[in-house]
Amino acid sequence: METIRTLEWKVGGQQGEGIDSTGEIFARTLFRYGYYVTTYKQFMSRIKGGHTNYKLRATPYPTQHAGDFVDILLALDDETIPINRHELRPGAIVIQEGKETAIREEDGYLLAVFPLKAIATELGNPLAKNMIALGMSGALVSLPVEEFYAFIEKQFEKKGEKVIASNKAAVDKGYALVREHLADRMKRLEPLPRSTERLYISGNEATAFGSFMAGCRFLSAYPITPASEIMEWMAAHLPAVGGTILQVEDEIAGITFAVGAAYAGARAMTSTSGPGMSLKTEALGMAAMSETPIVIVDSQRAGPSTGLPTKHEQSDLFHMLFATHGEIPRIVVYPSSIEDAFYVAAEAFNLAERYQTPVILALDLVLSMNRTTIPRIDAKRVPIDRGKIVTPEEAKKYGEFIFKRYRFTEDGISPRALPGNPYGVHTASSNEHGEDGYITEDPVIRTKIMQKRMEKVKTARLSRPFYVQDGEADVMLVGVGSARGVIEEVARRLREDDGVTVGGLFIQQLKPLPVEELRPYLAGKRMIITVENNYSGQLLQWLRQHFPIHDRSTAITQYDGNPFRVTRVAGEVKEVLDRVRRAQEAHA
Amino acid sequence: METIRTLEWKVGGQQGEGIDSTGEIFARTLFRYGYYVTTYKQFMSRIKGGHTNYKLRATPYPTQHAGDFVDILLALDDETIPINRHELRPGAIVIQEGKETAIREEDGYLLAVFPLKAIATELGNPLAKNMIALGMSGALVSLPVEEFYAFIEKQFEKKGEKVIASNKAAVDKGYALVREHLADRMKRLEPLPRSTERLYISGNEATAFGSFMAGCRFLSAYPITPASEIMEWMAAHLPAVGGTILQVEDEIAGITFAVGAAYAGARAMTSTSGPGMSLKTEALGMAAMSETPIVIVDSQRAGPSTGLPTKHEQSDLFHMLFATHGEIPRIVVYPSSIEDAFYVAAEAFNLAERYQTPVILALDLVLSMNRTTIPRIDAKRVPIDRGKIVTPEEAKKYGEFIFKRYRFTEDGISPRALPGNPYGVHTASSNEHGEDGYITEDPVIRTKIMQKRMEKVKTARLSRPFYVQDGEADVMLVGVGSARGVIEEVARRLREDDGVTVGGLFIQQLKPLPVEELRPYLAGKRMIITVENNYSGQLLQWLRQHFPIHDRSTAITQYDGNPFRVTRVAGEVKEVLDRVRRAQEAHA
Amino acid sequence: MSVELKKPTLKDYKGDQPTWCPGCGHFSVMAGLQRALVNLGLHPHEVIIVSGIGCSSKLPEYTRAYGFHTIHGRALPVAQGAKLAAPEMHVIVTGGDGDGYGIGAGHFVHAVRRNMDITYLVMDNSIYGLTKGQTSPTSPHNFVSKTTVKGNKEYPMDGLSIALANGATFVAQAFSGDVKRMTEIIEAAIKHKGFSLVNVLSPCVTYNKVNTYDFYREHLVDVPEPLPTREEAIRVVKEHGGHVHGILYVEKRPDFQTLLGIDWKMRDIAAGPMDEATIREIEAEFM
Amino acid sequence: MSVELKKPTLKDYKGDQPTWCPGCGHFSVMAGLQRALVNLGLHPHEVIIVSGIGCSSKLPEYTRAYGFHTIHGRALPVAQGAKLAAPEMHVIVTGGDGDGYGIGAGHFVHAVRRNMDITYLVMDNSIYGLTKGQTSPTSPHNFVSKTTVKGNKEYPMDGLSIALANGATFVAQAFSGDVKRMTEIIEAAIKHKGFSLVNVLSPCVTYNKVNTYDFYREHLVDVPEPLPTREEAIRVVKEHGGHVHGILYVEKRPDFQTLLGIDWKMRDIAAGPMDEATIREIEAEFM
């Protein structure tokens, strides 16, 4: 029996039919079996009906990409095969729900049809058809059936023995069906050392958990896909530590409640997606003008406007970098992996309070909703730095009737008194103000306080403002967020298949852009290629604003709502490289 | 008696004391006397009290800049002299309200103190003290007193003979006071041929009038300085032609009412300033996604956030160019003069309907509120082009049960049926949709319709996308909006005083930026200097995104709430030129 | 162009295939609305249906008429703008409780006092359906969801009473479990000259296990005739915890456009330049 | 740190120099508020005053206390956020009729039903003061201004009735022409545990020539005692065209934070990493 060390698997079906949980069970089972598991869901903006699918990739090494191909496909509706067929790896097995058992070779794959529902009904539990299909999946890779049992026992603990038994029976039936009909196609997924030092987690969960660990105790937000999970995670966890979330009346309230809470001294955040982000535009300016530290998460989806609410895109970069009238100090960070989402989220609160300004934390649908396998978190990497908050003793020293909340200082950051401090009484303001917070229209003060505000963030840095891979290469692939997973795989593929080394640059701090630190990896290169899920090449445009690389830079873009396939990007990169080489030869 | 052909004059006093109308009377009087008059008001964000002043420059040629200097200053409060003293031209005359009549030379100017209020009270009308000061102003430049009479008769027509007589008497008294005390300082402002072919108008008025002429019949907005006047002008003029304005509950309603009206077939607009612009961010995306033509005016003031509501700035460029999540086709235009405000506003409606997308019309406080002298409008330059609206006959030909509102066409612009058309029934949508307007998540259609939307505006052009002055010069000063007035004067000054020729480039169409047309004036130049009222050099950044001019471009910025003084900019330009020259010499 | 107008039928109103969950209350709202339009003899091209975002807000996609599926919370202002430009059209607004009473609450109270001649159907399921079941402004006190884990500590929004308090001229509540009555109510609402609010209790069978068909069948109290005063209507609404059924209050009063009293010409924009006289008159202001 | 707390005086509350027009009603609102705070023995550092934008919204600049001069229409959500984080502070919200009932209307109706323990003073002059005299949501029907040249065709917003209809627990109306009464009302409002609305009729002497001191002196009808029911209170408000004076309605009911019932620790964020046990417990969810 062939032994394999990676598996790409997918289940497709109609929304509302448990496709998601079927995928989750298999993913968690493989995760516990010792594999690095990465998953991706495709779903529609409706509740029941419509095709959805859940992709899973299990690898013996960490990765952020759920893979281009499918080895085993569970087709639980009629749309699954037509929609996903192009991903089937030659020799793939497709298990389809159908009228009668039938096994036949199709063009490039083996089609195995089973009357899953009928079989499940026979077993006494029509709902268990997905469990049968799961059992078949496990059997096809010779996963010990006990792996499923353990999971089922835990999952259905509260539902009682009967449910557990019927689910186990369904899994068993799946194993039996494979042994009966597909024995010759069985492989063996090599067991790996199990580890209790890993987590299987989504980007939204990592972001929420990181915020929680950083001491965020207040979140006000409004539901929206794909950000709602952040609020929901916090709703489940904050009350236990004396915090709370509030689902408020709209996204403007989402940000302004957070500003109020932050003003009063809580670490506060709001989370949303594009439409909500647009609504927060005015209040973003208020947070910056009043020097109130908040964290705003934009989990991007496909726009513009309502757009494609359940589809992936990275098209809010311009908005996050530039939106709001007037000019504000803003920090924009964008974790390049699910693991980084945890640490970047945690750091965002330190940056916000240290620099007393809003921090925008960008995510994208793939980064938000995909799950992957990361090392357990390292609490030592999450110190809390609340910046220049003053105690009553410290505030008293100034001896001021009105505390100078916007005091001019060397680093542009003013001591901050929280409400309740008897010596810190002051008014924060969205109007232009002097050091005391009171309105001023004096042009000299205005110029000075504008400089203070804008310049104070110049030195702000994440601990990892970017990652470089093969930085010496003369062609760099640049990406943000979930594009890192794609680029890493593309680089691997180009190295392995074509012997070509391309560099990777994954920028986590978009604003202030660490221009000098990035220069070595951008300025003198032969070619800069951004890989981005948007129409305009927003990242490329942002880089061009800082580096005159116009004639040796290009963007590989995709904006159809789906994440990149590695194959496509690798192909396009090769084309670009060819073009560059031909142009150079022509010149020579 | 010395004859002069230009005059710079200012009146300062407390808000709520008629400073504005005093300035207006003198401005209109000089305008009718044959001069090109340009004015600028400085005021505070409060209603009564606080210093305000009104600057006027009368020239025999057209200009857009109210001038750096003051020849005659009326100081009607104690703050006027300290605040405005630095503008006084050597030999200037300052008329101050005071206890007793006294004439004395001060450091660089002549101070003439008169008990204006007492004198007015003696005349039986204490309110007329400003009229006395006006009379003195007229007398100092030997303006025939009849010029004032004519104005007064018209202005106070409805208030009756008595008021007219008392105002005339006050003006007479002013003339008498000058003849008595300042006869030796009198000059003669040379009479110019009067013209009935000119208008004295503000940018807000020109914008509103242009929109009106273009057939805009619906405006929904929310009050905000400095944009309110546009709505107020339209409120006074639209009902007579069967249109209306609506002051709605907030700026989101401002834009969404307009979208509804435009969808239903009206030419519709909304007008606002920065804070309102930020609030409209989400709905801007809806207008573009649903391909609904509207015009959005952003009359910029000093930000960020509430900022300095009555101060000048050009700091919303980034917001106008980039704000809203996702990616939309947008047209951003920015008239570079008050005259252009009229024509650009009119054209904006054609662009909006021709390209079926929102057009953002940028103004700035100086451009909005200053008044200047322009030629009478040329109605032939305002043709109306409603784009691809289909009649019932045309719609019927398609024979569709659901009219394909988003039909794929060669130029990307789809025929548009207005509600009521019996053969055009369709649903417009902010969701991604197919040709029929119904939601789709199909990646192929998505890609195609995204391209259709984004590419259709590529060829959109104002009739004057930019103005060039001395385009062959190897140093170009680039500006938008009211900066043109400054740059023109700076160029004039450099030419006249230093014999240096610098070019001027006044970009009126910011998006889509006419890159190829602009290339000759930007790409190969020795130095590009943008002159902009903001902190970040937003225009410079925008140009750098398109042209790799990073090492030979810089921005002269000012963000204290006041417009540029020509003197300062000319000085800075010379410094830059010196630096460039020294660098070149060092290289040589 | 002369158009042969056959009497409209339900078939004329058939739009895209609905994607609502089987049993969703929104099907009935759509049925009631379409039936009312047909009963009133209106053709699809004489009607504009404007919605926000939500399961409910997909209605214009499924009902053939002029439609605008706008953004979340902004259906009312878009609809009012459309009505102002095209007063001859019949403008219907549909959307959810989240859309109308949550993010859209500000527009709602102003639409009420503006009294334009439009009809607003709130498809109220006391839940955020499309975003998968969060608490909504009309969810009951102590309602449990993913965002109110220990129960909703806010008190539900009372859209009916707010409308009554702020001067609405037509206020009603219908129920998806009674399409016949709903059709009558919607017909009356459309015929009413002014702003008409119909709050339709429209159960979400997937996410709301409290405000179900059965729950309403048990609790709804019939209001057979409009009540004589606003205060009385509010009293009745409050007395029954909002569980009332029928037309609650009607007031005859000129609608906004009638009061504006202008000669409506917003859509007829001549393709040529304006007449000289008007130009000259305006220019004179600047001389 | 131990702080010697002298009894607070009016002097403690003196902030920046007001820039309001002489005679503006807002002076009296400020006087009434400061007096009420002093009477209640509250120190400036125990109070947060949050406002929006408008002439009225400048109040926090002129009253020394913790303050936040926010953006137009958003005072209520900022204030509620602050109160959630710092429940021991006394949170007062001030702002204009445009700020609160125009652009802020959505937040208003939700704040009412949320019933947090804050006090909202609407400084209602039926005009947009700071933007120089446009019609406001509370301007009378047919009111003439630069934006309603032929008279306002909307009907005024009835904030009192809306609050009553949507479950407010304290609703009152005061008048700038009677600071003594206003002080009593504001004191009662601050003492009320829950959301308290005080609409203060506060004439704009510069731009509103209709809703003047004299007008109110002539028209205001005294409501000496809170009315027994919401409906009765609404009836009285409507009967007198909104021209009532006094505390209209009070209901005792636990406020939002009490109902949430958590052990408030939002501001005490330990400077070190979290305890291991909590981390492990959460990590277990991901294993």
Ligand SMILES: Cc1ncc(C[n+]2csc(CCOP(=O)(O)OP(=O)(O)O)c2C)c(N)n1
């Ligand atoms: C500005 C904005 N915020 C949030 C969302 C996400 N969203 C879509 S539908 C919806 C709520 C739907 O609830 P409701 O209006 O009650 O309609 P239902 O689905 O229950 O019929 C939300 C919050 C959005 N599309 N836009």
Ligand SMILES: Cc1ncc(C[n+]2csc(CCOP(=O)(O)OP(=O)(O)O)c2C)c(N)n1
């Ligand atoms: C988002 C936004 N829109 C508009 C404005 C302009 N603005 C400033 S104050 C104001 C209205 C003031 O009226 P009100 O709230 O009644 O206060 P008042 O001045 O009458 O006391 C407006 C519209 C703004 N600052 N921000």
Ligand code: SF4
């Ligand atoms: S989720 Fe609820 S509201 Fe949405 S379609 Fe399903 S049943 Fe209807």
Ligand code: SF4
């Ligand atoms: S304009 Fe009116 S509201 Fe504003 S300060 Fe003056 S009187 Fe008061």
Ligand SMILES: [Mg+2]
């Ligand atoms: Mg709902």
Ligand SMILES: [Mg+2]
């Ligand atoms: Mg007001």
